[in-house]
Amino acid sequence: MVVKALHIDVDGQVKENRDVSLVCTVNAHTKNPKWFHNNKEITQSSRVVVVSEGLEYKLIIRNVQFEDDGLYVVAFGRVTSCTTMTVKGETNQLVKEQLSGKLFSSWVRGVLGLKHLKLGLECIAEKEVKRRHSEMLKTLPHLEKPCISCSAASLYPLHNKKQCNRKQNKNKCLCSGSQYNRRPCPNGGYCSQFYDQIVFDHRFEHPELENTQLERWSYDPWSVATCYINTKGYKGKGSSKEIDCAGLLCLFINNRSYLTDGNYGVFDRARTSRNEILHNANYELSEDQLHEYLDNFKDVLEVKNNANEDVLANDESVKEALKAIDKTGIE
Incomplete structure (x- = not known):
């Protein structure tokens, strides 16, 4: 019973x-x-x-x-x-219908493609930031200990206004007459010379000093790298994993010493694609839009130098990212 x-x-x-x-x-x-x-x-x-x-x-x-x-x-x-x-269901039927919508699904796949682009760039950016920082240190005076005398508000460059070689944004240089209460770095001009190096590397000659910590320049590569991100909010970021995709793309757009100079336009197109995806008012993409954006992301990872040689694509993390972006494009 x-x-x-x-x-x-x-x-x-x-x-x-x-x-x-x-x-x-x-x-x-x-x-x-x-x-x-x-x-x-x-x-x-x-x-x-x-x-x-x-x-x-x-x-x-x-x-x-x-x-x-x-x-x-x-x-x-x-x-x-x-x-x-x-x-x-864990979610109600209305939400399920919205999640399964074709245009919304394409938007989600676009965001996923952006994530794979970011993962592909992380390792490359880490290597490039450290490589260039090491090169810059070799051209500077030796410091026994980090300089703590300078700040973004007090630093004056190694050159004066008459010696300024900027081709653009001269009025924004720290040597400009509008910049008051500044002085050269008291440690043999170390930070002043470092600033001139940063400006020289910057494609548009306008580093974002609100993203940096000057006292860390002598030993922290990322405190220098964040100067090349032209959107505020990256101060204190210490690795590529802490930088979002827009920030990593900015590094390659604005620093002409990272990898390639002549082909930076592919990074700019990818940044535009990123903005159009994340700022989409209705969170919807057509299939054609999605594939256009994914192609732009792949162009970054397959970028070539002026000698038509692959710059990034031989890296294992980049290969994995390219495969993942291809799979994202399959409905």
Whole structure:
């Protein structure tokens, strides 16, 4: 006899993607019963398992799906017990419909492509930032300890206004007459000379000093690198993993000493694509737009130098990123 009818051993509703147990208790030991779902006998699998514990018989369903909805019957020969299970979604139907929308799905794939681009650039940026920092240190005076006398508000460059070689943004140089209360670095002009090097590397001759910490220039490559990101908010970032994709693209656009000079336009197009994806008013992309953006991301990772040689594509992380972007483009 059935002592306790078949029931679902769960608190509250049966939720999608959760594990549940259907339990029935009898009054005597018996042969293993048969289990049925919507009148079809259940075959055990890695997801659906039948177990017994004394006089208690269980049907365990892992990772419950909507197709598990319906009538369940356990049969001990002629003695049976039944119950109905209704699976509730983790999200309501309206949200599910929105998530499955074609235009929104394409937008999500665009964001995913952006993520893969960022992962592909991380290792390359880390190497380039450290390489250029090491080169710059070789041209500067030796310091026994980091300079703590200079700041973005007090530093004066190694040159004066008459000696300024800037071709653009001369009025924004620290030597400009509008820059008051500044003085050259007291440590043999170290920070002043470093600033001139940073300006020389900057394609547009206008480093963002609000992104940097001058006292770290002598030993921290990323305190220098963040000068080349023209959007504020990167001060104190210490590795490529801490920099978003827009910031990493800015490094290659604005620093002409990183990898390639003549082909920086592909990085600029990728940054524009990134902005158009993330600033999309309706979070929707057509399939054609998606593939245009993904192609722009791939162009960055496949960029060539002036000798038509691959610059990034031989790196293993870049190869993985390219494969991932290709898969993102497949519907």
